[in-house]
Amino acid sequence: MSDGASATGDLRDTSLDGPTLNVRLSRVWGTPRGLLGALTTVDHKIIGRRYIVTAFLFLFLGGITALVMRLQLAQPESGLVGPDTYNQLFTMHGSTMMFLFGVPIGEAMAVYLVPLMVGTRNIAFPRLNAFSYWVYLSGGLFLWISFLLNIGPDVGWFAYVPLSGPEYSPGKRADVWAQMITFTELSGLAVAIEIIVTVLKQRAPGMTLDRVPLFVWALFVNSFIIIFALPAVMIASTFLILDRLVGTHLFNPAEGGDALLYQHLFWFFGHPEVYIIFLPGTAFVSAIIPTFARREIFGYLALVLSLIATGFLSFGLWVHHMFVTGLPQLGAAFFTASSMLIAIPNGLQIFCWIATLWDGRPVWRTPLLFVAGFFFIFVAGGLSGIMLASVPIDTQVHDTYFVVAHFHYVLIGGNVFPLLGAIYYWFPKFTGRLLSERLGRWNFWLAFIGFNVAFFPMHISGLMGMPRRVYTYGPEMGWGDLQLLSTAGALLLFASFVLFVWNVAASLRRGDVAGPNPWNAGTLEWATASPPPPHNFNRIPLVTHREPLWAERGGLPVVTGLSVSHRELMVSSVAEAEPQLRETSPAPSIWPLVAAIAVGATFIGSIFTPYAVLWGALPVAAALTGWFWPKAMPEDEE
């Protein structure tokens, strides 16, 4: 194995210092300017930023579909949109929020923050990271362009057969849904593997498993849920597309198939999906609370174990989405019990967070406000969840607005509120400027009030018997007033997001300059400049504590010996984070984009002819070969 220290032209950071080191590393790790630079970059911060912005864009598009639906339902027998458009709207809303926002946003934040928090220079497999972003973007554009061409899916975000099957959904709408799944799940799986390997193998020396920040633990566990859950929806959507396009009978009862099989496959993914959306929320909360409570987190071990327990239990709940499908009673009882069981680790987490705040000296800045909003909303959603875990109640309110209210409390409470807090918290790290605190408070209160006004009345609408997914209702049903109230709340909630965008746009130009650590936080991402340089850290820190910046007030101890003439990072052991290798990290490349285009063309082609998979295999193989073939650069020749 090479002894690079003596190799000619391989300069080490040992012999450089201060600004010279910074300039040198920035040049080696930097992304070239211009269009080519933008298309070839493998910097996790640039890709992470794109991921975050794109996911927010889809959040807005999903929000607009919701708003149109709310306007339609604001009064009985409204004629704003017809039934066909309405079917597309709720399908687009659910699919966009779950697949283009819910899963990607957690991974997007992880792509940006995890490498910084574990003290490394780039994510593991940075070209795969670039590829996954392009695939995700293509999938999102494919869905939305199809919608604009009036071939948007109209079979619900879970596309149950037989409705989505060949008999009842002729045309291409259901195929668009199924292939959008293939795009987004491929990209989601790739990112999950990158995060897992980054956490296992690229932690800074000294960051033993019990010093890994809770944020990183949560996204690490989340990545495991992703790699076990997402294959199920890929299998379900692939089987669906096979039934639709090449005439298989997997879901066709007339030829020995089974329609309920689809629901099992879908919800084997679909329930863990809820936790895939929630766990990043816990990650944000666990990062924000210690900083603003001014003390270390209470019950670190209990929190880590709760995350892992949640991960396991999330795979044992799926059937509670199928209580009204006529399952054997014993099965239903089992899944009721397991649905209640998962409340235990989640409750434990909430108590640890409250204990941290209770024993700390809370500073009520915007990020912490959003966390408080999360407590209120998520716990309310959890309680209605416990109600739904009981078969008799579930049977009564199944497919009503009660369920709509419940899962918006859980998903918006569990993900979106912590996320907004997280953006307020890390915006200074992303951009170098703080968001306005004054607008932030307005933003929080508008969102909090708007949310509750929109969704609380839906519990009652549901109990009054209003079904989901109806495009209108008669005045004699008596739902009009509550529906109008929900629409008013939705408008307020939307206004809070407009304010958020305004805050972001204004603060980007005029916000207070943040400096490296504006909140005096304890984790490693705050040890570097804001925004961080391309190489993240001039020298790799040595970690001695769970909150390194609080423990090492005089500056972090560091490790030296990495190359400054090409991209090199430290690989460490899984449990003890003991340095093992100085490994090269891939340089920018156009091949991930080329591969993503080839893969995308194959996916889209396949909904028109199965032969597209054969033809497409050639360009895909060519692109992957181009990707992996070593180039004349030091990163490839080591």
Added chain:
Amino acid sequence: MTTLRAETRPARADVPRVTRDVSALPTYGFGPTSPMWWGTLGFFVVEGTAFALALGTYFYLVQQNQQWPLAPAPPNHWAGTLNTLLLLASLWPNRVADRNAHAQDLWRVRRDLVIMSVVALAATALRIYEFTGLGVSWDQNAYGSITWVLLGLHLTHLVTDAGDTLVLTALMFTRHATGKRFSDVSDNAFYWYFVVLSWLPIYLTVYWLPRW
């Protein structure tokens, strides 16, 4: 501006306390030392879960039907059995390739990769031939569908591995065949273990379960 800002200490990054130097560490490693090995393991999990769910589907459909197989006769197993024997036998040259990669013996690694390329291509060809002996078409009934799906799903892995091994073989005959590439050869061998082992439950299910 805030209490938090006031508490911020001045950064003292200019006076680093160097505690350790890693110059002497190697630049690549094998097995669990290498991040690529863990990445490969991650893809095993993903693909293994997909296999498990497809097999689960098969058993679910068996339960849903009074009679199984939904065909006059079970599939002809001889091509599949031959392929299984070939795959099992290939574990030995695969092991040798891995060992020679660890030893960084370029000549032997080239020889082993050529052998493994031939094996992968032969297994792929044999697999395509296996479809002709199934005695049921994918669009005939659910039994035909899931049988074709299982065989097809594993076929994509054979094709992927064949492509991968061919490119790597070509690479090892160029000037790039140094250092880290030996670790790549080792990871390629690791993937082949997965391809072979994931086949065994599929083989038993597709060819022997209908004879039960």
